[in-house]
Amino acid sequence: xxxxxxxxxxxxxxxxxAETKAAEMIRAFGGTKVLVHYGKGSVIRSGLLxxxxxxxxxxxxxxxTLGGAVPNPRLSLVYEGIALCRKEGVxxxxxxxxxxxxxSAKAIGYGVANEGDVWDFYEGRRKPAACLPLGVILTxxxxxxxxxxxxxxxxxxxxxxxxxxxxxxxxxxxxxxxELTMTVSAYQTACGCSDIMMHTMERYFTNGGNMExxxxxxxxxxxxxxxxxxxxxxxxxxxxxxxxxxxxxSLSHNGLTGCGSCGGDWMTHKLEHELGxxxxxxxxxxxxxxWGSWARYVYRDCLPRFRRFAVxxxxxxxxxTDEEIALRGIEALEAFFRRIGMPTSLxxxxxxxxxxxxxxxxxxxxxGVNGGRGSAKFLREEDMLAIFEASR
Amino acid sequence: xxxxxxxxxxxxxxxxxAETKAAEMIRAFGGTKVLVHYGKGSVIRSGLLxxxxxxxxxxxxxxxTLGGAVPNPRLSLVYEGIALCRKEGVxxxxxxxxxxxxxSAKAIGYGVANEGDVWDFYEGRRKPAACLPLGVILTxxxxxxxxxxxxxxxxxxxxxxxxxxxxxxxxxxxxxxxELTMTVSAYQTACGCSDIMMHTMERYFTNGGNMExxxxxxxxxxxxxxxxxxxxxxxxxxxxxxxxxxxxxSLSHNGLTGCGSCGGDWMTHKLEHELGxxxxxxxxxxxxxxWGSWARYVYRDCLPRFRRFAVxxxxxxxxxTDEEIALRGIEALEAFFRRIGMPTSLxxxxxxxxxxxxxxxxxxxxxGVNGGRGSAKFLREEDMLAIFEASR
Numbered sequence: 001x002x003x004x005x006x007x008x009x010x011x012x013x014x015x016x017x018a019e020t021k022a023a024e025m026i027r028a029f030g031g032t033k034v035l036v037h038y039g040k041g042s043v044i045r046s047g048l049l050x051x052x053x054x055x056x057x058x059x060x061x062x063x064x065t066l067g068g069a070v071p072n073p074r075l076s077l078v079y080e081g082i083a084l085c086r087k088e089g090v091x092x093x094x095x096x097x098x099x100x101x102x103x104s105a106k107a108i109g110y111g112v113a114n115e116g117d118v119w120d121f122y123e124g125r126r127k128p129a130a131c132l133p134l135g136v137i138l139t140x141x142x143x144x145x146x147x148x149x150x151x152x153x154x155x156x157x158x159x160x161x162x163x164x165x166x167x168x169x170x171x172x173x174x175x176x177x178x179e180l181t182m183t184v185s186a187y188q189t190a191c192g193c194s195d196i197m198m199h200t201m202e203r204y205f206t207n208g209g210n211m212e213x214x215x216x217x218x219x220x221x222x223x224x225x226x227x228x229x230x231x232x233x234x235x236x237x238x239x240x241x242x243x244x245x246x247x248x249x250s251l252s253h254n255g256l257t258g259c260g261s262c263g264g265d266w267m268t269h270k271l272e273h274e275l276g277x278x279x280x281x282x283x284x285x286x287x288x289x290x291w292g293s294w295a296r297y298v299y300r301d302c303l304p305r306f307r308r309f310a311v312x313x314x315x316x317x318x319x320x321t322d323e324e325i326a327l328r329g330i331e332a333l334e335a336f337f338r339r340i341g342m343p344t345s346l347x348x349x350x351x352x353x354x355x356x357x358x359x360x361x362x363x364x365x366x367x368g369v370n371g372g373r374g375s376a377k378f379l380r381e382e383d384m385l386a387i388f389e390a391s392r
Numbered sequence: 393x394x395x396x397x398x399x400x401x402x403x404x405x406x407x408x409x410a411e412t413k414a415a416e417m418i419r420a421f422g423g424t425k426v427l428v429h430y431g432k433g434s435v436i437r438s439g440l441l442x443x444x445x446x447x448x449x450x451x452x453x454x455x456x457t458l459g460g461a462v463p464n465p466r467l468s469l470v471y472e473g474i475a476l477c478r479k480e481g482v483x484x485x486x487x488x489x490x491x492x493x494x495x496s497a498k499a500i501g502y503g504v505a506n507e508g509d510v511w512d513f514y515e516g517r518r519k520p521a522a523c524l525p526l527g528v529i530l531t532x533x534x535x536x537x538x539x540x541x542x543x544x545x546x547x548x549x550x551x552x553x554x555x556x557x558x559x560x561x562x563x564x565x566x567x568x569x570x571e572l573t574m575t576v577s578a579y580q581t582a583c584g585c586s587d588i589m590m591h592t593m594e595r596y597f598t599n600g601g602n603m604e605x606x607x608x609x610x611x612x613x614x615x616x617x618x619x620x621x622x623x624x625x626x627x628x629x630x631x632x633x634x635x636x637x638x639x640x641x642s643l644s645h646n647g648l649t650g651c652g653s654c655g656g657d658w659m660t661h662k663l664e665h666e667l668g669x670x671x672x673x674x675x676x677x678x679x680x681x682x683w684g685s686w687a688r689y690v691y692r693d694c695l696p697r698f699r700r701f702a703v704x705x706x707x708x709x710x711x712x713t714d715e716e717i718a719l720r721g722i723e724a725l726e727a728f729f730r731r732i733g734m735p736t737s738l739x740x741x742x743x744x745x746x747x748x749x750x751x752x753x754x755x756x757x758x759x760g761v762n763g764g765r766g767s768a769k770f771l772r773e774e775d776m777l778a779i780f781e782a783s784r
Contacts, residue, residue, distance in 0.1 A: 001631075001632055001635055002407070003405075003406060003407025003408065003410070004404075004406050004407065005403070005404065005405055005406070006403075006404040006406065007403045007404065008400055008401075009400075009401040009403075011397070011398075011399045011401075012396075012397065012398040012399065013395075013397055014395060014396050014397070014398065014651070014652075015394070015395025015396065016395065018395070211632075211635065211636060211639065212616050212619070212620070212636055213612065213613060213616040213636050213639055213640050213643070216609075216612025216613065216615060216616050217608075217609050217612050217613070217643075219612065220605065220608025220609050220611070220612045221605060221608065221609070223608060224604045224605040224608050227604070228604070239393075240393055240603075243393055243603065243652070244603060244604055244605050247603065247605055247651065247652070248605050251605070251609075256648075259406070259639065260406075260635070260639075
């Protein structure tokens with residue numbers, strides 16, 4: 001068991017109509033001039049954006065808007081947002097959307113509150129000293145960014161995808177109405193469920209240090225998300241299942257499922273960041289495409305955890321050797337991914353990568369983690385390449 | 393499933409030496425003059441109080457001290473603390489101890505930050521508008537007050553025990569070193585584990601509205617606490633078991649295990665508050681003494697939850713009628729309480745209550761809940777009396 005810090009200050013209002021509390025919450029947290037930041041068409045088409053801006057207007061809270069946040073949100077839009085906030089004297093950010101809008105808003109918040117190039121924080125050259133306060137109206141259950149300390153941005157030049165994690169960017173509030181996630185496609189819903197699961201699994205598959213209570217919470221969360229993902233694959237309008245997945249998304253990445261562990265493995269995410277940077281695939285699908293190959297490559301070095309996962313999460317009978325049980329757990333999770341329409345290889349992801357592509361991604365990934373990283377198994381560039389090759 | 397709010401802003405530092413961060417955290421949260429509030433002898437005897445005051449002195453943070461918080465903390469000491477804070481210009485409270493010191497500090501915080509009699513807030517006559525910020529160095533895993541919104545105070549006149557719940561009193565930080573709980577007696581440890589379990593069970597046994605993920609977290613927490621309580625009954629110095637129970641105590645009462653439910657039943661707590669007020673028994677022991685009688689009185693009206701509890705928490709085989717399974721779950725939990733040395737009746741609690749005592753407690757309890765309360769089953773004064781009678 002490792003010492004840990006736990007800090008989840010985000011005030012969550014969860015349920016039907018939660019988004020109508022935006023103006024009230026912005027006021028409560030001291031916002032006087034707001035940037036409403038959103039993505040592409042869906043929040044416009046659904047009328048949500050209009051309802052939110054009407055709400056701010058009626059409450060007498062001045063605001064400007066900036067749309068255009070895309071999956072794997074771009075640095076250029078972040079720069080645009082920073083300039084707009086400075087010009088307009090914005091002191092509060094309201095992200096309306098999913099992880100893309102939220103991560104982009106967090107980056108804008110860092111940029112406005114600090115001098116110099118915001119990309120420095122994502123490259124790890126400097127640490128931010130502050131972040132503009134932000135709130136969230138969530139429309140997609142996936143990244144957990146609504147309560148997390150993380151923001152991932154892609155720099156167009158070289159398609160470099162990097163994350164910055166500090167408590168400074170944890171949202172002040174998150175308004176979570178499961179109804180707002182109902183229009184999300186079956187594929188995006190499955191991507192979201194996979195991302196949610198991976199946030200807990202990255203923390204679960206580690207060597208050294210764990211807490212029984214954290215394991216119990218993590219395993220309960222994973223079982224719940226799997227059950228609800230299968231329901232949503234058949235009935236996307238099931239409110240209760242949407243709600244379960246939405247709340248699981250927040251709990252999966254706010255720190256709760258990592259308390260007492262070594263901080264997590266995170267190599268599936270790091271490998272996927274390269275996929276997402278190069279091919280612009282959906283994050284959740286990139287994760288499931290790579291996970292099985294990663295798991296088969298590392299499980300012998302983290303056998304007690306893979307065995308436990310197989311029995312406690314996947315319901316595998318504890319018969320046979322630990323290796324056999326662990327492998328059956330990996331196979332069962334891959335079968336689940338396929339059942340909800342997720343890819344378990346690059347081919348199924350729709351990516352036909354050249355050898356050169358794989359080498360490039362492995363090299364960029366290794367550089368991004370200063371040569372190597374991983375707790376289940378420490379991976380260097382050659383390991384990363386082997387996993388990419390196995391994932392074709 | 394009900395809409396819910398979730399707000400757990402407390403910054404937790406968990407692990408060996410966490411208490412050495414007190415001065416740093418007080419500064420980070422803006423404290424410039426501190427009241428160090430503690431209980432009776434144990435934090436003095438252990439040297440902890442001296443180490444804390446040395447730390448503040450070395451950091452140049454001025455402070456005053458006030459000891460004397462007792463289990464079922466008293467209103468008179470709260471008044472004393474309020475007067476001391478006003479006289480000394482205290483702007484931050486540091487509670488060193490368990491729930492008694494923390495709840496007492498919260499009450500002092502309400503009293504200093506609002507005009508009028510602080511007891512009004514506990515009687516429900518007014519709502520507090522503010523609370524002095526407070527931090528915690530936790531030495532006893534039990535009440536969860538280190539992250540919770542609740543404070544329970546006993547007024548000596550008439551021995552009236554009442555709670556006040558608002559987000560205003562949630563601690564700014566909690567420093568949690570499991571080593572500091574190791575000197576706690578086996579009996580107090582068992583009392584703490586029982587209190588922790590009851591905080592989750594009060595939220596679990598409800599009619600109408602629940603979330604699968606909340607149930608999964610609650611059941612995982614309960615199973616973990618039970619396993620660790622049995623370890624600690626044999627080996628009180630087991631660091632990992634102490635840590636599991638300590639963290640479970642925070643999670644059990646910070647709101648996590650109630651998300652999506654109707655807000656909880658809480659009648660076991662309300663009944664125990666009368667026991668605690670009249671006989672000054674340990675809170676955890678009072679809860680276990682009353683719980684079985686409460687459960688037998690209400691389980692038919694909340695059968696799906698009692699059945700689920702039996703199977704998912706107590707490991708009862710799902711054979712027989714729902715009533716039979718539910719009853720076996722109740723019996724199994726009572727057997728567990730006895731194994732860790734907890735009472736399951738007033739007699740085992742060491743209380744020989746007269747008929748008049750029972751009638752007095754039932755009446756006071758009914759008045760305290762404005763005539764009736766309860767979600768598993770709505771209880772009126774005659775129900776409360778019947779449960780007290782069955783618990784003898």
